[in-house]
Amino acid sequence: DQQVKQNSPSLSVQEGRISILNCDYTNSMFDYFLWYKKYPAEGPTFLISISSIKDKNEDGRFTVFLNKSAKHLSLHIVPSQPGDSAVYFCAASEEGGKLIFGQGTELSVKP
Amino acid sequence: SAVISQKPSRDICQRGTSLTIQCQVDSQVTMMFWYRQQPGQSLTLIATANQGSEATYESGFVIDKFPISRPNLTFSTLTVSNMSPEDSSIYLCSVSGTNEDTTDTQYFGPGTRLTVL
Numbered sequence: 001d002q003q004v005k006q007n008s009p010s011l012s013v014q015e016g017r018i019s020i021l022n023c024d025y026t027n028s029m030f031d032y033f034l035w036y037k038k039y040p041a042e043g044p045t046f047l048i049s050i051s052s053i054k055d056k057n058e059d060g061r062f063t064v065f066l067n068k069s070a071k072h073l074s075l076h077i078v079p080s081q082p083g084d085s086a087v088y089f090c091a092a093s094e095e096g097g098k099l100i101f102g103q104g105t106e107l108s109v110k111p
Numbered sequence: 112s113a114v115i116s117q118k119p120s121r122d123i124c125q126r127g128t129s130l131t132i133q134c135q136v137d138s139q140v141t142m143m144f145w146y147r148q149q150p151g152q153s154l155t156l157i158a159t160a161n162q163g164s165e166a167t168y169e170s171g172f173v174i175d176k177f178p179i180s181r182p183n184l185t186f187s188t189l190t191v192s193n194m195s196p197e198d199s200s201i202y203l204c205s206v207s208g209t210n211e212d213t214t215d216t217q218y219f220g221p222g223t224r225l226t227v228l
Contacts, residue, residue, distance in 0.1 A: 032215050043203050043219035044154070046112075089153065097142055097207055097215045098169075101154040 003027050004092050006102035015111050019077040023090035023102050026071065030092040034099070035064060035075045038087045047088075048075070080109045113138050113209045115220035117202075123226045124194055131190045132223045134204035139184035141208025144217065145177070148201040157202075160187040194227045201225070 005024045013019045021035075031052040036044035050057040050064045050073065057064050063076045077084055087106045091099040114137040124130050134143065143160040158166040158179055166179035181187040191198050201224050205217040212218075 034216060036219075041222075041224070043115075043205075043222045046216055046218055049214070049216055091154075093215050097144075097217070098156060098159070099144075099154075099205075099217055100156075103153045 002103075003030075004090060004100045004102040006088075006090060006105050008105050009103070010106045010108070012108045012110060013080045015082055015109055016079045019075075019080045019084065019107055019109065021075040021077075021088050021090075021105050021107065023073050023075075024071060025073075025092050027092070027094065027100075028071070029094045030100075032093040033064070033066060033073050034091045034093070035062075036089045036091065037084075038089060038104070044089060077107075080107075082109050082111050085109050112211055112218050113140060113206055115204065115206060115218060117204060117220040117223050119223060120221065121224040121226075123228065126195050126227055128194055129190055129192045130194065130225060131188050132202055132204075132225075134187045134189070134220055136185045136206055138210055140206040141184075141213075142206060142217075143181055143187045144205045144207075145179060145187070145189045146203045146205060146219075148203065148222075150199070154203065157189070160189075160204075191225065194225075196227045199225055199227045 034049040035047045038044045066073045087104045089104045090102045118133045145157040146154045158168040160181040162181045178190045201222045203222045205219045207217045
């Protein structure tokens with residue numbers, strides 16, 4: 001029973017355009033959401049997070065949006081760069097810090 | 112953020128043997144966790160490593176198979192016991208509660224790629 005879902009296994013975007021990665025969750029007790037980027041043969045790198053009391057958090061080219069009523073969050077990357085090509089995981093946390101990860105979306109940014 | 116190292120970075124092992132993976136952090140952290148990423152899968156939490164007491168295991172993971180130690184606030188080990196080919200995975204440690212970030216954000220080590228023949 002997947003509590004965090006990333007329904008798109010892959011996404012291809014042209015350099016300079018916007019990349020939008022989506023994530024859905026089912027557990028209304030989740031109160032903290034995170035996005036990680038992962039290159040092959042490396043551990044996940046933390047990108048950006050959002051608390052359930054907010055609906056938007058921005059850090060440079062990365063913005064995360066949270067829609068609690070729809071149990072949906074998205075990561076926007078603008079402008080996309082070839083170096084952004086990686087697998088992106090969303091994760092959700094409930095009190096206590098345990099993270100539940102989605103299946104990941106492989107982003108390919110083409111020059 | 113905290114610098115996290117893992118040893119070994121990769122290993123190839125025979126079935127029936129055991130491997131101990133070390134996770135070292137360059138500063139004291141509140142929480143340490145162990146995850147597994149099987150081929151083509153997402154990350155799954157194995158257990159929370161508790162300092163000075165037994166680890167807290169997630170459903171489907173048991174202490175006899177994955178004994179964990181955490182003797183202090185900067186170091187933990189995960190042992191994969193009596194290995195079978197199904198244990199071939201990337202094993203990752205993560206930490207939260209660093210000096211720079213007291214939120215629940217977890218930071219990951221580089222991972223240990225284990226292949227069991």
